[in-house]
Amino acid sequence: MSIAASHSRVSTSATVKREYDIPAGGLSSLTENQSIGALETIADVEFPADFKMVNIGDQLGVSAEEAVEYLLKRVGESVEVGEEIASRQRGLGRIMVKSPIKGRIARVEKGMVLVEGETEQTDILAIAPGVTVIVEPRRSVVVETTGVIIQAAWGTGKNIWGTLKVLDEIGKAATPDAERFTIDHRGAIIVIGSPATGALMRAAANVGVKALICSSVRASLIPRLPEEVPLVVTQGFGEAPMDQQLLTLLNTYNGREAAVDMKIQSNWRDIRPEIIIPVASQSMTEHVELRPYFEVGHKVRVLQAPYLGEIGTVTALVDEPQELASGLWSPGAEVEIPAVGTAFVAFANMEQLD
Amino acid sequence: MDVDAPQQSEDLFEDPRPSGPILAVDVGTVNTRALLIDSADGMYRFFAWGEAPSTAQAPWSNIIQGVAWAVEQITRTTGRALMDERFNIVMPERTPYLGVDQVVATASGGQPIRAVLIGLMPEFSIASSRRASESAYFQIVDSYSLVDGVAPETILNRLLKDPPDVIILSGGTDGGTVEALRRRIDLVTLACASTDRSRRPSILYAGNAELADEVADLFQEIGINHLIAPNPNPILGVEQLDELRAEIVKLYRAQKSRSTSGFDEINDWSELGIVPTAQGFGQLIAILGVLEGENILGIDVGSSATTVAASIDGESYLSVYGDLGVGHAARSSLDSVRVEAVARWMVDASPEPDDVRDAIWNKWLFPHTLPATPEARDLEYGFAREVVRTALRRLRDRLGQPLPAFQQILLSGATLTRAPHPGIGVMSLLDGLLPTNSPRILSDAYGIAPMLGVMSIANPRAVVQVLDTGAFLEMARVLVAEGRARPGDIVARGTLTRPSTGDVIEFEAPYGTFTVVPLPQGDVAELALEAKGVTFDLPGGRRGYTTQVYGSQVGVVIDARGRPYRMPRDAGARRTLIERWQTDITRREFS
Numbered sequence A: 001m002s003i004a005a006s007h008s009r010v011s012t013s014a015t016v017k018r019e020y021d022i023p024a025g026g027l028s029s030l031t032e033n034q035s036i037g038a039l040e041t042i043a044d045v046e047f048p049a050d051f052k053m054v055n056i057g058d059q060l061g062v063s064a065e066e067a068v069e070y071l072l073k074r075v076g077e078s079v080e081v082g083e084e085i086a087s088r089q090r091g092l093g094r095i096m097v098k099s100p101i102k103g104r105i106a107r108v109e110k111g112m113v114l115v116e117g118e119t120e121q122t123d124i125l126a127i128a129p130g131v132t133v134i135v136e137p138r139r140s141v142v143v144e145t146t147g148v149i150i151q152a153a154w155g156t157g158k159n160i161w162g163t164l165k166v167l168d169e170i171g172k173a174a175t176p177d178a179e180r181f182t183i184d185h186r187g188a189i190i191v192i193g194s195p196a197t198g199a200l201m202r203a204a205a206n207v208g209v210k211a212l213i214c215s216s217v218r219a220s221l222i223p224r225l226p227e228e229v230p231l232v233v234t235q236g237f238g239e240a241p242m243d244q245q246l247l248t249l250l251n252t253y254n255g256r257e258a259a260v261d262m263k264i265q266s267n268w269r270d271i272r273p274e275i276i277i278p279v280a281s282q283s284m285t286e287h288v289e290l291r292p293y294f295e296v297g298h299k300v301r302v303l304q305a306p307y308l309g310e311i312g313t314v315t316a317l318v319d320e321p322q323e324l325a326s327g328l329w330s331p332g333a334e335v336e337i338p339a340v341g342t343a344f345v346a347f348a349n350m351e352q353l354d
Numbered sequence B: 001m002d003v004d005a006p007q008q009s010e011d012l013f014e015d016p017r018p019s020g021p022i023l024a025v026d027v028g029t030v031n032t033r034a035l036l037i038d039s040a041d042g043m044y045r046f047f048a049w050g051e052a053p054s055t056a057q058a059p060w061s062n063i064i065q066g067v068a069w070a071v072e073q074i075t076r077t078t079g080r081a082l083m084d085e086r087f088n089i090v091m092p093e094r095t096p097y098l099g100v101d102q103v104v105a106t107a108s109g110g111q112p113i114r115a116v117l118i119g120l121m122p123e124f125s126i127a128s129s130r131r132a133s134e135s136a137y138f139q140i141v142d143s144y145s146l147v148d149g150v151a152p153e154t155i156l157n158r159l160l161k162d163p164p165d166v167i168i169l170s171g172g173t174d175g176g177t178v179e180a181l182r183r184r185i186d187l188v189t190l191a192c193a194s195t196d197r198s199r200r201p202s203i204l205y206a207g208n209a210e211l212a213d214e215v216a217d218l219f220q221e222i223g224i225n226h227l228i229a230p231n232p233n234p235i236l237g238v239e240q241l242d243e244l245r246a247e248i249v250k251l252y253r254a255q256k257s258r259s260t261s262g263f264d265e266i267n268d269w270s271e272l273g274i275v276p277t278a279q280g281f282g283q284l285i286a287i288l289g290v291l292e293g294e295n296i297l298g299i300d301v302g303s304s305a306t307t308v309a310a311s312i313d314g315e316s317y318l319s320v321y322g323d324l325g326v327g328h329a330a331r332s333s334l335d336s337v338r339v340e341a342v343a344r345w346m347v348d349a350s351p352e353p354d355d356v357r358d359a360i361w362n363k364w365l366f367p368h369t370l371p372a373t374p375e376a377r378d379l380e381y382g383f384a385r386e387v388v389r390t391a392l393r394r395l396r397d398r399l400g401q402p403l404p405a406f407q408q409i410l411l412s413g414a415t416l417t418r419a420p421h422p423g424i425g426v427m428s429l430l431d432g433l434l435p436t437n438s439p440r441i442l443s444d445a446y447g448i449a450p451m452l453g454v455m456s457i458a459n460p461r462a463v464v465q466v467l468d469t470g471a472f473l474e475m476a477r478v479l480v481a482e483g484r485a486r487p488g489d490i491v492a493r494g495t496l497t498r499p500s501t502g503d504v505i506e507f508e509a510p511y512g513t514f515t516v517v518p519l520p521q522g523d524v525a526e527l528a529l530e531a532k533g534v535t536f537d538l539p540g541g542r543r544g545y546t547t548q549v550y551g552s553q554v555g556v557v558i559d560a561r562g563r564p565y566r567m568p569r570d571a572g573a574r575r576t577l578i579e580r581w582q583t584d585i586t587r588r589e590f591s
Helices: A056-060 A064-070 A198-207 A219-224 A244-252 B010-014 B063-078 B122-134 B152-161 B179-193 B209-222 B242-259 B263-269 B277-292 B339-343 B353-365 B374-399 B422-433 B449-458 B460-468 B571-586
Strands: A010-021 A041-048 A051-055 A084-090 A093-098 A103-109 A112-117 A119-125 A130-136 A140-151 A154-156 A160-166 A188-191 A211-217 A231-237 A257-261 A274-278 A299-302 A311-323 A329-337 A341-346 A350-353 B022-027 B031-040 B043-053 B102-107 B113-118 B138-144 B166-171 B202-207 B226-228 B274-276 B296-301 B306-312 B315-321 B408-412 B440-443 B473-480 B490-498 B503-510 B514-517 B524-531 B544-550 B555-559
Touching: A010 A130, A010 A244, A041 A140, A051 A056, A051 B152, A056 A064, A056 A084, A056 A093, A056 A112, A064 A084, A084 A112, A103 B179, A112 B179, A140 A244, A160 A244, A198 A211, A198 A219, A211 A219, A219 B353, A231 B353, A299 A329, A311 A341, A329 A350, B022 B063, B022 B449, B031 B063, B031 B449, B043 B063, B043 B460, B063 B263, B102 B263, B102 B277, B102 B449, B113 B122, B113 B179, B113 B242, B122 B138, B122 B166, B122 B202, B122 B242, B122 B315, B152 B179, B166 B179, B166 B242, B179 B202, B179 B209, B202 B209, B202 B242, B209 B226, B226 B242, B242 B263, B242 B274, B263 B274, B274 B277, B277 B296, B277 B306, B277 B315, B277 B408, B277 B449, B277 B460, B296 B374, B306 B374, B315 B374, B339 B353, B339 B374, B353 B374, B374 B422, B408 B422, B422 B440, B422 B473, B422 B555, B422 B571, B449 B460, B473 B544, B503 B514, B514 B571
Parallel strands: A160 A188, A188 A211, A211 A231, B022 B102, B102 B274, B113 B138, B113 B166, B166 B202, B202 B226, B296 B408, B408 B440, B473 B555
Antiparallel strands: A010 A140, A041 A119, A051 A112, A084 A093, A103 A112, A130 A140, A140 A274, A154 A231, A160 A257, A257 A274, A299 A311, A299 A350, A311 A329, A329 A341, B022 B031, B031 B043, B296 B306, B306 B315, B440 B473, B490 B503, B490 B524, B514 B555, B524 B544
């Protein structure tokens, strides 16, 4: 059965819908059908920096139920550091309970007072320009962008918006030469067709490269990657070069503004980082409806060695299981891969490209 | 000690429930399986099976699609339609070609439920909560006991800033002191009451029974979603997890219902609701232990978790290791498995540790892929061996003693049961477990063990009958030679007599090798064996051993490699040896 277990997108005429979740304490002032630029504010979010718990019952020497009677502040009221929040006369003296931080009284429960520290503010910014299509001010905003989308294999670091500069071309030796960065690359999203190395990443950080898009990276290098340079790899882990079609595609848009949307990858969700290049003038297609089965003519990406990350086209379906070089048997397809020729690829080892 | 004595008794297997077709479905992280069981000649039989990719994630984001694909394969095989065009199950059976009478369902797929454990003592309340929650694929993101030195305020801040889905609150013995537990309850109450309702965790209270009513009233009053379970440690040194597990399954269903589209629909099909796959697997192993009166080990090496279930001297054990797996959990497995240990199993080359690590990370990126090259295959099975070894080491640590001899071992998970050759799956198990007895190795090739485990709750008779009709494949009968000899010395000679054909096969086993005597599945033969310088855990003794053996995919395997066997330090010699073992057990040359 030729069910496509995995899908991803590499398209030059895509409609990309990006949902921005708004966390608790956040609010968007946008309206639907509103244009928004890259790095413009989607929502403002306020969140408390710290919480302190004050057991006024214990400190006043009374039961949790009685403690409420000695409170000097109500829920929601502001307090300063050291300000009294409860007190009780005891003999000739007075027991005072003071707030350990500046903030507000968030809750009183079972003789305990929860003091919420001052809030910090942050903005949720648009990753790429577009038009809002859904706005739920306290929950989420969906922004639609038209242009090129390339879902990569893996990435790390923050989301980036900047100018795309492609340093390698098909046919030119793509070497991970740390000397290749110049001051012209400062603030740009740099594409190279070879694997990321430690020297390359350090050089990128020294020059002030905004983000690096490479073919692959050694997993052992990940703990040592400089935090200031987000990294996206298109093929996966290891030392594979970039797929020729991808590199050609990125070269087409050399010099254009682009977004790198890292997403949040986890053990449980098949989520990939995306490179989005907004192109307003092209006629765009809606996100292609899901095609659950592989068919002849479909673009696919191979997900296993020896063709990991290569993009090809299905030329024939082979439903009868075939023996792979590993000795396993699997149904699959004949796939035309430009750099390789025609190869049999198990259905499980390729994903459909929209 | 974690004792989950199976609840079935012999008389349950006599249940005269009327027969009718049963559909069993299992929604895994990578694959969804469906199984049709029906009666023929008064016996339940395994009729048909289907498998499709799971569809919990985008772009489908609804698990029913995967179930529909798997069920469609059953329909194609049997001509029986089970679902309508709107993906509703047709129930009860309407005609012999339409519908089923019963559905059982298990699930392990999707994002795990994030849980925080709050208790008093790490070795009692926290340990019990952890064991009970593992079987429902809870991801324990934090645990706090009285002795870990974490200040209450720190706990509060963590709960408020990153609320989990679930808090399991436990501690104390029934009738014991309540002060310390009450302070923990107050802390959790404050944290939950101060959390926005949409993100407020559900709480499962499983502490001192004396506070249960008080806790229920308190949480009710504040509007905290909660469940109350009996204390798993009612008296010191006793652990009773069954009821806590049952409540955890309710929490699991409630959480999954919110986060997984299609979960509710499938849950409604089944009278028992969806049961976590691991619990079904554990249930099945427990039942096998009762039925066979033997020690049984079940090991399911999955993409996102490795489950080990054991029935030892009538007591059942279940452990789910969410950090150990060969796909979605491949990356986290490397926290416990050394890449050098994986690399030593490679036959075709001696890869650099970096190459091994990269390949395992790529498996994490693309967990549903199959090894396509000899190098990828060797790496996959080297990794599987180390995952098995790690999981069994943890079981041994939990038992606090060496693992006992298991007479039967059930393998589950596609990596082990659908290897390029069954011998590779068997060898991976042997290298991971290093048994010293003579176990039967069975394969749950269709991934139906969890479904049968759940089915046994409602219809044990059906399960017994399905097991009798060959639900599992016989993979191998392994006879392990214990003792030392020089490599190449003949340490066993014997005959295998097949009454079905009248054939008498003679064989001898050199030390340091596998010797395989083929015996086709379905056949039964008499084995006679004489040992020299080694012993076998078989009926008999000095004058020789005799036993009856069943036919299997691999055959009778004499593992005369020694225990523990020694691998050459030289990489080339090691590769040659492993390649030879692989060729011995598969009886074919792998490139």
